Amino acid sequence: MIIDLPSTTTSQVNKKLVELRESGGAVALGRVLTLVIVTGDGTEVEKAIQAANDASREHPCRVIVVASGARQAAPRLDAQIRVGGDAGASEVIVLRLYGPLADEGAGSVVPLLLPDAPVVAWWPSDAPESPAKDPIGALSHRRITDAAADGDPIVSLQKRVESYADGDTDLAWTRLTSWRAVLAAALDLPPHEAVTAATVTGAADSPSTDLLAAWLASYLGIPVRRVEHPRGPGIVSAVLERPSGNVEIVRPDGKVGTLTQPGQPDRRVSLHRREVRDCLTEELRRLDPDEIYEATLQGLDEIVRGEPAAEVAGSAEAGS
Structure with a gap:
């Protein structure tokens, strides 16, 4: 099930999640963590969601996708909720942020985090120079990057050396x-x-x-x-x-x-x-x-x- 919420707020997204849970139990509460995916608003969004859905079969979680849209646009938040067969063993919330909101991903994520559950941030590509100092990274217990997906993988890896903090990891390491x-x-x-x-x-x-x-x-x-x-x-x-x-x-x-x-x-x-x-x-x-x-x-x-x-x-x- 996919529910679109154009020009919305995080409060309305939360309200819709509660309605889904109360009306049909479509959103289960047995989540072990919140996975925040930070990406652009391109084709990689669906690839990242599919990977998260597959991983959620072992780790049921709430997936929040922060997709930054055009910064020249008027400030707007478009949201999408995916549950059931479109979300694996998780619930997926896609937030598309436009205009000045494109730089406010952390503020949009906080109201949607699961209470008393760990937070993991994942940048499928183009990770910040210091993930631990990024606003979303600062909220997270674990921060996952992928040097191989960046424009210059070796330079990206060197940045991981210079900015390492407890909780950082990289999929280039996991592939080993x-x-x-x-x-x-x-x-x-x-x-x-x-x-x-x-x-x-x-x-x-x-x-x-x-x-x-x-x-x-x-x-x-x-x-x-x-x-x-x-x-x-x-x-x-x-x-x-x-x-x-x-x-x-x-x-x-x-x-x-x-x-x-x-x-x-x-x-x-x-x-x-x-x-x-x-x-x-x-x-x-x-x-x-x-x-x-x-x-x-x-x-x-x-x-x-x-x-x-x-x-x-x-x-x-x-x-x-």
Whole structure:
């Protein structure tokens, strides 16, 4: 069910939500958090809502979308309420702000927050330089950005380093979960030797490649080279150097990687780029600070930039 409320107020939106709940129980109260999505008023609105709806099946929540419209227009708030099949396991409130109201997203959000429930802010793209100091970020227990979706991913990632505050995270980091799990599991197998150095290869504009290199530098306390790959976005390979032989993961096609290590047969491992909905679902599982992500950001300065790598067979077709 989709209900449009043109030229409205947040008070009228709240009143309509109460009417829906009282008339048919269309809006359930079992919400565990409020997810605030801050975006422009373009096509990415529907993509973000769909990802939030998918994530809400594990985390029932109230989704508030703050979509900024034309700032040259007269001040106006257009709202839309989605419940039932159009909202997954959540209730979705879309606020389109025009004119001077376009800069007042936080004031429009506050009256609609669920009482006594955590608040998570998500910028699908174009996040503020300091999310924690943003008016909506300041309301939130957790702040989710995505450096890979910004115009200059590497510059965006550097901003995350400079502005980090407890509760910050980035989907470029979340996309590394599978890579980190495979590498950690490989080191648990014999021979149990210390890793002396590592090399991570990926596209020049891949923040996930930078974060994987920084994580290895921080986690293992070793020098790590970050090498640019000439084709395709995302991570192409990771090599851990040990005295008896290297541990290598090579993913030339952006989907399936090959794990090679001494004394073990080569193994194919699934390393397909994770969908936004899967990354968002993972991030909503925790509301406490991510100390490993913080340490990884601090380790970015320890990465040694290497020469561009020669092409491997195929190309990395997907992000992390």
